[in-house]
Amino acid sequence: MSEGPLNGLRILEIEGIGPGPFAAMMLADLGADVIVVHRPRDTPAAGLSARPITDRGKRSIVLNLKARSDRDLCLKLVTHADGLIEGFRPGVMERLGLGPEACHAINPRLVYGRMTGWGQNGPLAERAGHDLNYLSLAGALWPSALGEERPTVSPTLMGDIGGGALYLVAGMLARLLAAKTHGKGTVVDAAICDGAAHMQNLLLSIDGAADDGPPDRTNPLVGAHWSRTYRCADGRHVSVQCLEPKFYRVFLDRLGLAEDPDFGTRQFDRDAWPVLSQRLKELFAQHPLAHWTALFEGTDACVAPVLSPQEAAAHPHNSARGTWVVQDGTLQATAAPRFDGQSPRIPPAICTRGQHSERILSELTAKDAWPGRAAE
Secondary structure, eight states: OOOOTTTTOEEEEEOOSTHHHHHHHHHHHTTOEEEEEEOSOSSOSTTOOSSOGGGBTOEEEEOOTTSHHHHHHHHHHHHTOSEEEEOOOTTHHHHTTOSHHHHHHHOTTOEEEEEESSOSSSTTTTSOOOHHHHHHHHTOSGGGOOTTSOOOOOTTIIIIIIIIIHHHHHHHHHHHHHHHHHOOOEEEEEEHHHHHHHHTHHHHTSTTTTSSSOHHHHOTTSSOTTEEEEEOTTSOEEEEEOOSHHHHHHHHHHHTOTTOHHHHHOTTOGGGHHHHHHHHHHHHTTSOHHHHHHHHTTSSSOEEEOOOHHHHHHSHHHHHHTOEEEETTEEEEOOSSOOTTOOOOOOOOBOOTTTTHHHHHHHHHSSSOOOSOOOO
């Protein structure tokens, strides 16, 4: 296994879906010894592959947590863990006998990470929901609407990952640092709705963005002709977001519009945006994506092609940085962020369900239980 800044840190993950496993993967990417407790079943959760990328770098043990003997084994793992991650609705882990109180009774320094959509309390805490629901109630989906178009965002990225997994990782790391100093763990209540709301503070720092009005009248990044995507002649799309006037001038110059009075003097005139957007829409529709990519190549016009993951992996910039790799026959992104003096880490193998059960159980019975991540 590769070394990382979290080498020696031990995390127990109770199998779930979405942001919880992603957060645990991030910790594994950074060198933590992550043991995932998989359920005893032959098929993966709905919609997941048999070997999801989020299981990379982890060790797997299969336990039936509804059985007392397996629950007791899980508690033994808790004894030697620095952190735990679970993503059930509030109360589920308590009913299994694995809630924070039971775990802290045997390991007071444990940082107990809870990943939910609505949080551990509040009127909606017990209700079902998904990414778009959390974003909607947090006010985070509102700014994505463009004129009369429906609000939409890329699935999972803003909610499950941005508002969920990344906030869980930040909270876990903060409390793990504190536990190292004070020897006392805590519960991290990471709710996607909370994180999605918190992420808006940058947007709300923009003058007028907090006003109660349609996004294309209050958010300068919504509705502007210089901040949107355009369809090209071949059906592909190009993204434009030249916010700063100096970059906007480069954009206009490349398009031959620098002397056009409407474009040149009305960048921030909201009343002009619909007309100018329509003109650019007609312009970009005249040529295929490759034409526009070549036209803006090497400039500060803030224009980029909209690529698929496979195309992104082949892009010269991503190739130079080693951002994408094919590992275990699967295209996946390497670990982020990066650290000075270290090359991008090749993603470790994706574990199979129960792959390490015997090894983990033998560690639990050893005199020096759970000595750490062992070489495969």
